[in-house]
Amino acid sequence: MTDKLKIPDDKRHLFSQPLGELISGSREKTIPMVESKIQKLEIEGEKFFFYIVGDIVAQDFLANKLLRTHIKLCIIDEKTQRKKINVTNTEFFEEVLTLKNPKGTISKESWDILQKIIFSDNRTLLKITHGEEDLLVLPLISLLPLNNERIDFVFYGQPPITDSKQNIPEGIVMVQVNKKVKKTVNQFLKFMDKIK
Numbered sequence: 001m002t003d004k005l006k007i008p009d010d011k012r013h014l015f016s017q018p019l020g021e022l023i024s025g026s027r028e029k030t031i032p033m034v035e036s037k038i039q040k041l042e043i044e045g046e047k048f049f050f051y052i053v054g055d056i057v058a059q060d061f062l063a064n065k066l067l068r069t070h071i072k073l074c075i076i077d078e079k080t081q082r083k084k085i086n087v088t089n090t091e092f093f094e095e096v097l098t099l100k101n102p103k104g105t106i107s108k109e110s111w112d113i114l115q116k117i118i119f120s121d122n123r124t125l126l127k128i129t130h131g132e133e134d135l136l137v138l139p140l141i142s143l144l145p146l147n148n149e150r151i152d153f154v155f156y157g158q159p160p161i162t163d164s165k166q167n168i169p170e171g172i173v174m175v176q177v178n179k180k181v182k183k184t185v186n187q188f189l190k191f192m193d194k195i196k
Contacts, residue, residue, distance in 0.1 A: 005106040005192035007135070013165050014191065018158055019137065019184065020175030022168070030172045031060050034155070035067060037174070047150040051075075053137045054157040055085045057172055061155070062089040070153075073117055075136050077128035095122040100130040105195070106139055107131075114143050137175075141185045144177045152177040 007015055023030045041048065049072040052058045058074040061067040068089070076087050090096070097117070101107045114136070117124045126133075137156050144152050153176055160170040175181055 003194045004108045004196070005135075005189065006195050007104055008191065008193050011191050013163075015135075015188065016161050016166070016168065018168065018173040019141070019181060020154070020173050022158055022171050022173055024158075024169040024171035026170075027056065027060055031064060031067070034172060034174065035064060038066060038070070041151070049150060049152050051140055051144070051152065051154045052156070053133055053140065053154065055080050055087055057155050057157045059085070059087050062087070062092060068092060071123060073124050073126065073140075075126045075128065075133045075140075077131070077133045079132070090125055093123050093125040095120070095124045096127065097124060098127050098129045101128050101133065101136065102131040104135070105131070106135050106189075106192070110136055111139055111143070114139055118143055118145075138185050138189055141175065141177055141181060142189060144182075146177070146179065146182070 023033050025033070048070055050061065050067070050070045051072055052061055052074040055076045055078060058076050061071060062074070071092070074087075074093075078085055078087065097113060099107070099110060099113055101110055113126065117126065137154060141154055144154075153174060155175070156173050158168060158171050158173050161168040
């Protein structure tokens with residue numbers, strides 16, 4: 001799929017559901033919990049890549065010695081809750097790319113650039129120069145191939161949601177890319193409107 005996509009207003013609530021395991025709590029609480037899970041996987045001899053979507057999660061993973069070593073990609077827009085944020089430790093990346101992705105959409109160009117990054121050997125920082133990165137979780141998971149030699153994890157921040165339809169606490173969503181998750185993501189992509 002390489003169309004430009006937008007969430008229909010009547011389906012917006014569906015897209016706030018976590019796609020994987022929600023590790024709920026503050027940044028100070030969730031990062032040690034993620035670190036503990038990863039240490040267990042390392043002891044079991046697993047190999048993995050991390051794909052990070054969002055500035056706060058990227059900042060926290062880059063600042064953590066263990067978690068940083070597994071990062072393949074960080075996608076940021078240098079904003080959090082509409083405020084400017086400066087992600088540090090960017091010298092870690094071998095490649096820095098930019099992309100325009102208007103708010104509430106998945107741009108046509110994002111499909112091509114994510115495909116290129118996934119199959120590159122470089123650790124990549126993708127900066128969204130116009131718009132936002134939130135929805136890029138979907139094409140990222142859709143494009144990631146299933147891999148027998150390693151586990152691919154996508155991490156993103158979950159803002160707290162308290163409305164009449166649902167109550168979801170804040171935290172980090174940890175998505176292990178597998179057939180089930182890819183099927184769910186592809187269903188979400190089918191819900192979206194194609195736009196010109």
